[in-house]
Amino acid sequence: MPLIKSPLGLEYALLGFLRTQPTHAYEIHQMLLRAEALGLVWRLKQAHLYSLLARLEEEGCIESTTQPQGTRPPRKVLELTTKGREDFQSWLLSPVEHGRDFRLEFLAKLYFAQEESPAATRTLLDRQRTACRDWLAELRTQAETVEPARRYDRLVCEFRIGQLEAALLWLDECEQTLAPPPGRIGANRRRDELRV
Amino acid sequence: MPLIKSPLGLEYALLGFLRTQPTHAYEIHQMLLRAEALGLVWRLKQAHLYSLLARLEEEGCIESTTQPQGTRPPRKVLELTTKGREDFQSWLLSPVEHGRDFRLEFLAKLYFAQEESPAATRTLLDRQRTACRDWLAELRTQAETVEPARRYDRLVCEFRIGQLEAALLWLDECEQTLAPPPGRIGANRRRDELRV
């Protein structure tokens, strides 16, 4: 059974904070508060964070151990299980399925992919690009079947097409910035070859 | 007190269905089911529709009268109050405040504006364009202050900029299609003047 998604589908992103080392909820919250990196796109309320983490623990993605802290309140340290690791990877590399999911979910995927490796980033970007091109093709045929008199309907299609095209251009930019393709003919390749 | 908004902010759009003549809830639902016009962008569940309408009645935007229908179940016919009319106009002509609200709320405003008059459409488009240009300016200065090393942060900004630019181009297209500006120098104007 591959990932039961909440409407937002973002809960699996939280597992990404536990990949490199175990942490406790409060620290994740602090990271998200900073106006940089993922905190730039995901404003997650504290109560909501705790409830999502509780659910991930129920699902078996997380295991917790309580660490007493002398005078401070004890920390509940969270750790990924094997299932958690698998679910995260599968979430990370699967493209989002609607244009509206770019703003939050895709940017979250990109954040962790980019932290992980250029290879993961490239995989994610490629798959998302393919998905986007499919939607775009659908939208264009849909736009053609709208009667010209239905000006509003046509504008709706064109809005979506415009947003998608912009997203596709941006995906290319991401690839260039984060994971330049290794085996293409171009300026970089030439330079590499000359050096060899 | 200017409009208490629900998170979606869309409930006032429902008032638009009552502008020209009173209707009952089921008919509104049928209109939204058709895969055209507003039904193209707003998938409103029946139960949700009834609850939103109930709230609008509580708020005093709507008054209802029950019409017995012989054999069929009686209709609860909904009518705009003066307050309802005012609230709708104010909702209709105010721009949305986030890029994410384009997909649903702005398209809903545009739908009713376009039904109402070219003048209303032009007002809405102008105001929205101004708002978008302001966001865009903010985003660009924000993008400039990001350190170049923070590649992810920069890409996030660029994503938003790209989507906004596409939206702005699309707003121009809307104006051309639905409400061509009256007093501009151009092909249309010339033709008009020759006729006079």
Place this chain on the structure above:
DNA sequence: GGCCGCATGTAATCTGTTACATGATTCT
């Protein structure tokens, strides 16, 4: 003395979805 930071949450509330109830009529 009072507020902020640490670290855990719970409780209440609001929004929205899914599923179901009713009861007559018309379509297949």
Place this chain on the structure above:
DNA sequence: AGAATCATGTAACAGATTACATGCGGCC
């Protein structure tokens, strides 16, 4: 006979936000 349409909703649940509780220690 069984399904769909008309027209009203209610009930139960899931998701997310807001507010609050706890209790210690350090800073102004």
